[in-house]
Amino acid sequence: MxxxxxxxxxxxxxxxxxxxxxxxxxxxxxxxxxxxxxxxxxxxxxxxxxxxxxxxxxxxxxxxxxxxxxxxxxxxxxxxxxxxxxxxxGPTEQADDTLQLLFLCCHPSLSPSSAVALTLRAVGGLTTREIAEAFLVPEATMAQRISRAKRTLGDARFDRPGDPAAVLRVLYLVFTAGYAGRVDLVAEAIRLTRQLRTGVRDPEVDGLLALMLLHHARAAARLNRHGDLVPLDRQDRSRWDTAEIAEGVAVLQAALARGRHGEYQVQAAIAALHDDAATAAETDWPQILAWYDELIALRPDNPVVALNRAVAVGEVDGPLVALRELDAVAGRLRGHHRLAAVRAHLTERAGDRVAAARLYAQAAAGATTVAERDHLTRQAARLGQD
Structure with missing residues (x-):
């Protein structure tokens, strides 16, 4: 048996x-x-x-x-x-039912964390234990979160169209949860986004799928053989999945051709420029900066976008200009460990290695994953040895 x-x-x-x-x-x-x-x-x-x-x-x-x-x-x-x-x-109705279920699990009455958990449980088919391991929380905690989400939905029915933007936000949260735990949430987010794409004709759905593919294509080079995080500029690009990159670029180009740019399409365009460079030195930073300017226009309320844009400014106009721009958004990112990490990177490029080491250590103390914390700690130690 x-x-x-x-x-x-x-x-x-x-x-x-x-x-x-x-x-x-x-x-x-x-x-x-x-x-x-x-x-x-x-x-x-x-x-x-x-x-x-x-x-x-x-x-x-x-x-x-x-x-x-x-x-x-x-x-x-x-x-x-x-x-x-x-x-x-029949097959078409089955696909429609799955999509409607996805919309229901991303109901606006649910908190983002509850919608993510319920989506992975009900639509993704993951066990409560797998979801808990992926988010590094106790299984009992995740079970309570899923139960509360189901109670919140109550007797909700498929009686009105769902909101694609709400589903995209949830799938993006699943994607950005990254590679923690035993379950590869990036692969799961790609699978669910492909399902969404079968029933929703929206360039932002294509943009999100392209973004996921272009990032997932680098997965094999993201960690070294010791399990340490490898920064993008030091990754072995021969290990990138060229077929996945080609698919991501094709999906992105079709989306951009429709002339309705959105934040996921713009993020995917930035990822595509990184993937297109044969070496880190060949990265087209001026074009990346131009896309960040468009992303800022789309999401002026998101200080993390301004933080990432500062890195591009540093590559185009130099670290001192970038540090001044960073000062302008620092108030909205107070206490965020990535603010200290970006400031450390720019400060090191500006030549102040002592201050950069201190900032790397500060960023490491606030890191939210073990891999990121260890990477930032190594950066601080590297500068401290000089």
Whole structure:
């Protein structure tokens, strides 16, 4: 008897959940019913074999579990049992159900952290333990977060169009969570964004997918053999995934050609310029700075954009000019460790290695990941040895 294929369940469970919610089941109750159906499948399929239509099997069993849980009298039970004969949706409807489920998990009533967790659980098919490991929190904490999100949604239905911008924000948060934990959240964000792209014609969806591909293409060179973070300008570019870069550039070019630039398209354009350079010295910094100027115009409220722009200014106009620009936004980034890290980089380039070492150490103290903290600590130590 072979165990149940976890990848099969991961693919089918979100689709079954989407069908139940579309039929009018409350999100939390539908999710519980699908999980019960998955448990039954794990018992029966290894011995009996996977059904010819496993999705139909899961939907039928889950719907039956849901009906058993909510029926209040025999007449209602008979009416609802009749619904079990409803045909399982075809491929197009299944895709629509998955997209609608994605929109529901990114409902504006949820906090960003709750929407991310629920999306990975309900649409991504990840276990609570996997999500907890990815975000480096206890499993019990993540379970509570997901439960609160389901309670917040209550009996929400697929009764109105979702907001693509809200979904993009959640997928971007999944993406920026990076490579921490056992689950590669970047790969998961790419998969979910591809799904979104099948049903939403928006250049910003293409822009986000391109951004993810262009960054993920560098994944193999991001860490050295000791697991240490390698800065972009020191990465072995022969290890970059050229096929993924080519796909990202093609998706980006098609999006930009539509003439409605957005922040994800602009970020992707910056990433593409980095990926296009054969060496760090060949990076087209003037063009990158021009794209940062456009990004600032789109997101004037985001001081992190101004922080990243300062790095480009340093490459184009020199570190002293960049440090003056950094001073202009420092008040909005007070206490942010990346402010100290960028200031350290520019200060070192300006020739003050002692001050740069102090700033690297300050940045390391506030770093949010072990890899980043260790990298900044090494930078401080390197300058302190001189």
């Amino acid at each position: 072979s165990p149940l294929d976890p990848l099969l369940v991961r693919d089918l469970a979100p689709r079954a959940l989407g069908v139940l919610v579309r039929r009018g089941c409350g999100f939390a109750a539908a999710e519980d019913a699908v999980q019960e159906a998955v448990i039954e499948a794990s018992v029966r399929w290894p011995g009996d074999g996977v059904p010819r239509d496993p999705l139909a099997w899961l939907v039928t069993v889950a719907h039956r579990r849901h009906l058993d849980a909510v029926r209040s009298d025999a007449a209602r039970h008979r009416r609802e049992r009749a619904a079990l004969d409803e045909p399982v949706p």
